[in-house]
Amino acid sequence: MTSPNPLLAVSTPIPFDQVRPEHVQPAITHLISQARARIDEIAATPAPLTYWNTLAALDCATEPLDLAVAVVRHLEAVVTTPELRAAWNAVQPEISAFYSTIPLHEGLWTALKSYAATGDASSLQGVRARFLRKTLDAFRRHGADLNPEGKKQLEAIEVELSVLTTKFAQNVLDATAAFEYFIDDEAKLAGLPPSAISAARHGAESKGRSGWRFTLQAPSYLAVVTYLDDASVRELFYRAYNSRAAEPNAALITQILDLRRRKAALLGFAHFADFNLVDRMAKTGAAARAFLDDLCARTGPAFQRENAELAAFAGVPALNPWDIAYWAEKQRAAQYAFEEEDLRPYFPVHQVVAGMFDLVRRLYGISVVEGPAVPVWHPEVKFYEIRDEDGVLLSAFYADWFPRETKRGGAWMDAFVTGAPLNVGSPEGAWRPHVGLMCGNLTPPVGDTPALLTHREVETIFHEFGHLLHHSLSRVEVKSLCGTNVAWDFVELPSQIMENWCWERESLDLFAHHWQTAEPIPGDLFRKLTAARTFRAANAQMRQVGFATVDLALHIDYDPASHGEVIAYANSLLSPFTPAPLPGGYAMLASFTHLFADATGYGAGYYSYKWAEVLEADAFTRFRREGIFNRETGRAFRESILSKGDSEDPAELFRRFLGRDPDPNALLQRLGLL
Numbered sequence: 001m002t003s004p005n006p007l008l009a010v011s012t013p014i015p016f017d018q019v020r021p022e023h024v025q026p027a028i029t030h031l032i033s034q035a036r037a038r039i040d041e042i043a044a045t046p047a048p049l050t051y052w053n054t055l056a057a058l059d060c061a062t063e064p065l066d067l068a069v070a071v072v073r074h075l076e077a078v079v080t081t082p083e084l085r086a087a088w089n090a091v092q093p094e095i096s097a098f099y100s101t102i103p104l105h106e107g108l109w110t111a112l113k114s115y116a117a118t119g120d121a122s123s124l125q126g127v128r129a130r131f132l133r134k135t136l137d138a139f140r141r142h143g144a145d146l147n148p149e150g151k152k153q154l155e156a157i158e159v160e161l162s163v164l165t166t167k168f169a170q171n172v173l174d175a176t177a178a179f180e181y182f183i184d185d186e187a188k189l190a191g192l193p194p195s196a197i198s199a200a201r202h203g204a205e206s207k208g209r210s211g212w213r214f215t216l217q218a219p220s221y222l223a224v225v226t227y228l229d230d231a232s233v234r235e236l237f238y239r240a241y242n243s244r245a246a247e248p249n250a251a252l253i254t255q256i257l258d259l260r261r262r263k264a265a266l267l268g269f270a271h272f273a274d275f276n277l278v279d280r281m282a283k284t285g286a287a288a289r290a291f292l293d294d295l296c297a298r299t300g301p302a303f304q305r306e307n308a309e310l311a312a313f314a315g316v317p318a319l320n321p322w323d324i325a326y327w328a329e330k331q332r333a334a335q336y337a338f339e340e341e342d343l344r345p346y347f348p349v350h351q352v353v354a355g356m357f358d359l360v361r362r363l364y365g366i367s368v369v370e371g372p373a374v375p376v377w378h379p380e381v382k383f384y385e386i387r388d389e390d391g392v393l394l395s396a397f398y399a400d401w402f403p404r405e406t407k408r409g410g411a412w413m414d415a416f417v418t419g420a421p422l423n424v425g426s427p428e429g430a431w432r433p434h435v436g437l438m439c440g441n442l443t444p445p446v447g448d449t450p451a452l453l454t455h456r457e458v459e460t461i462f463h464e465f466g467h468l469l470h471h472s473l474s475r476v477e478v479k480s481l482c483g484t485n486v487a488w489d490f491v492e493l494p495s496q497i498m499e500n501w502c503w504e505r506e507s508l509d510l511f512a513h514h515w516q517t518a519e520p521i522p523g524d525l526f527r528k529l530t531a532a533r534t535f536r537a538a539n540a541q542m543r544q545v546g547f548a549t550v551d552l553a554l555h556i557d558y559d560p561a562s563h564g565e566v567i568a569y570a571n572s573l574l575s576p577f578t579p580a581p582l583p584g585g586y587a588m589l590a591s592f593t594h595l596f597a598d599a600t601g602y603g604a605g606y607y608s609y610k611w612a613e614v615l616e617a618d619a620f621t622r623f624r625r626e627g628i629f630n631r632e633t634g635r636a637f638r639e640s641i642l643s644k645g646d647s648e649d650p651a652e653l654f655r656r657f658l659g660r661d662p663d664p665n666a667l668l669q670r671l672g673l674l
Contacts, residue, residue: 005023005027006018006019007024007027007028007071007072008030008064008068010071012396012433013374015375016075016376017375017377019071019072021086022087024084024087027068028068028069028091028095029094035062035098036098039058039105042054042057042108042111043108044107045111048118048120049111049114049115049120050115050120051120054115055128055131058108058135059480060420062099062102063479065098067417072087072088073088074416074437075377076088077408078377078400078408079377080173080406088166092162096163097155097158099158103143104143104144104154109144116132116136131480134279137279138279141278154263157262158599160255160259161259161263161599162599164252164255165256165596166597167248167252168253168256168596168597169597169598171245171249172245172409172593172597173408175216176409177405177406179216179240180207180215182204182209182212182214183200183212184211184212190229190230191227191229191230192223193227193344195223196219196220198446198449199220199443199444200213200220202446217409218403219442219443219444224237225238225322225325226329231322231326234322234326239322239585241591243586243587243590244587244590246587250566250567250587250590252596253567256596257272257554260272263275272555272604273288273555273556273604277604279487280489280608281651282489282611285556288489288552288611289556291607291610291611292545292548292549294664296542296577298673299673300542303542303579306536306538306579307539309331310328310536310579313327313330313334314330318580320580320583321578324579324580331535336531338525338528338529338531340455340456341454343521344452344453345452346514346520347453347458347512348451348515349401349450349451350450351511352453352458352512353461354511355510355511355512356461356511357369358510363631363638364469364635364638364642365389365635366386366388367387368387369387370382370383370385371383371384371385380400380401380402382399384396384397386472386473394419394431394473395468395471395472395473397435397436397437397472399439400437401461402441402445402451403441403442409593410593411438411441411442411463412438412439412464413436413437413438413464413465414439415434416435416437417433417434417435418434418471418474418485419431420432420477434472434474434483436468436471438464438467440460442460443457450515459502462498462499463495463499466495466499467491467494467495469494470483470491470494470495470641474644476645476646476647481645486646486650489607490612490615492612493615493616494641495612496616497620500616500623500628501628503529504628506629508520534672541610541671542577544610545577545610546577547592548607548609549573550570550574550589551595551604552604567589570589571586574588613667614662614664614667615662617670618658618662618664619637619654619658619662621666622658640656640657641653641654641657
């Protein structure tokens with residue numbers, strides 16, 4: 001290939017500003033060819049077979065392709081264009097087909113099994129022995145022992161899954177971006193806080209309109225359903241939000257579930273949940289379901305009590321679903337003399353980020369500073385570096401916090417580069433730094449006013465930074481066992497535990513200062529915040545348990561012939577977990593990107609959030625006991641959890657930090673449910 005193509009050899013800093021849609025197809029095709037040649041070379045390796053010419057070679061065989069795919073996938077998610085989307089969609093089948101063929105490569109599988117039978121393999125210890133065992137298990141689980149016809153079927157399933165799940169995500173993005181609602185009469189803004197009104201005015205002006213513009217982007221949508229007095233507009237937004245992409249995605253969901261079911265059956269599993277969870281802490285769909293059933297039973301009475309109290313507060317026998325957030329916020333204000341909006345002035349985003357960096361300096365001995373000017377995908381993006389106490393660069397990362405019409409919703413962390421030892425065979429020596437990113441859709445700045453966040457948005461930043469620390473502080477020589485490459489019901493522990501520091505007076509004082517007066521949060525406001533922490537906690541828990549219950553049912557039980565249309569089936573299961581009856585046309589499932597925007601994603605794994613919340617609630621008790629800034633406790637968490645990736649069994653890592661198995665009562669106690 002003669003023309004310059006930045007995707008062919010992506011270096012750091014990553015040249016985001018140079019990537020064009022026309023680069024995607026030729027680069028991906030070329031990099032797949034190179035990776036396939038490396039796989040073939042491993043398969044043809046003559047004796048003697050060693051760790052280095054089999055497993056270690058496999059660990060880095062696809063690295064240039066991995067990075068190029070990550071860059072294109074990321075750009076399509078944050079600054080999509082019709083041309084970039086078309087280019088990404090065009091290569092998706094090729095990418096999926098290649099990755100799915102790796103465990104199906106007969107020569108490679110033979111080489112791995114041959115190596116496993118050698119004395120060199122039997123002498124492996126620690127992470128290398130775990131890498132061998134997990135590689136063999138993963139190859140078998142992904143079809144290495146299938147006959148040729150079975151392998152062909154599996155490859156076709158993987159390709160179709162990649163196409164359908166990508167389309168699902170794009171449909172949600174399009175449906176979200178397509179909705180806008182203008183209010184021209186200022187009187188109809190009654191109830192909205194000034195921050196939401198100002199943002200809506202700015203939104204209208206950006207479209208060359210007068211009045212106030214509202215959208216289904218999270219900051220705008222949540223403001224409407226939580227504060228707007230006009231119930232008819234709240235209903236309009238609720239219905240629009242919970243029916244996004246309903247028509248195209250309902251059919252896609254049925255197809256995705258069928259493909260996952262066929263995949264599990266082909267690989268010898270009773271259902272997709274058992275296939276997906278065999279390498280996770282829960283191990284089986286039945287165990288995950290039992291975990292959820294227990295949480296449901298222990299939360300149910302408080303859930304019913306909260307809903308009765310809310311209806312009584314509103315003075316009605318029952319509430320509509322678009323009234324729940326509105327009346328709950330009024331109940332909170334009446335019960336605690338506290339509203340979410342009261343805290344916004346104390347959470348300008350730059351202070352939150354700076355305080356978070358100070359926190360991890362105290363805990364883990366690392367420094368986080370803005371890095372040099374590098375290419376970015378949007379002017380709002382910030383670039384940072386993480387350095388250890390001795391000044392060594394551990395990681396670099398990008399942060400992109402505000403919504404755009406060309407950016408998918410939600411918040412997430414991802415990895416571009418997983419670091420590794422620079423000197424082969426010397427994991428204690430110099431390391432190539434990690435490179436990652438954090439993205440969100442937080443309240444943006446308006447005019448001269450900085451981005452003032454809600455407390456929930458502060459938790460979001462801390463959550464995603466917890467994921468990033470897991471990636472950035474990892475020191476595992478095997479890249480595929482490094483960082484966040486852990487069991488998905490363990491991966492949320494480092495992220496969710498970070499949220500605890502958003503509730504502690506000592507840590508809030510690092511960054512929660514009024515953006516105009518620099519005053520810290522007043523004592524009475526802090527007491528109201530903490531008192532309200534468990535407000536409707538049972539509802540929050542049942543919401544997550546409900547989503548996870550539906551997820552497992554879809555991947556264990558659902559049969560279109562028996563259960564009918566998939567959204568109606570999901571709604572019937574979700575209904576007991578909702579504080580108000582679901583209205584006709586409700587189709588949240590059609591925008592449930594966690595489950596259906598990826599070939600696997602959180603499919604049959606949404607329970608992981610609650611599973612990991614049990615772990616982190618219990619783990620944080622050690623910080624509470626020994627000091628939330630205690631450097632030795634922080635060092636223990638860094639060494640036992642953050643640095644270890646999947647180099648050891650996650651249950652053992654947890655026991656090493658806390659000295660015992662997790663106690664599920666810790667979560668219930670924190671939520672005020674015990």
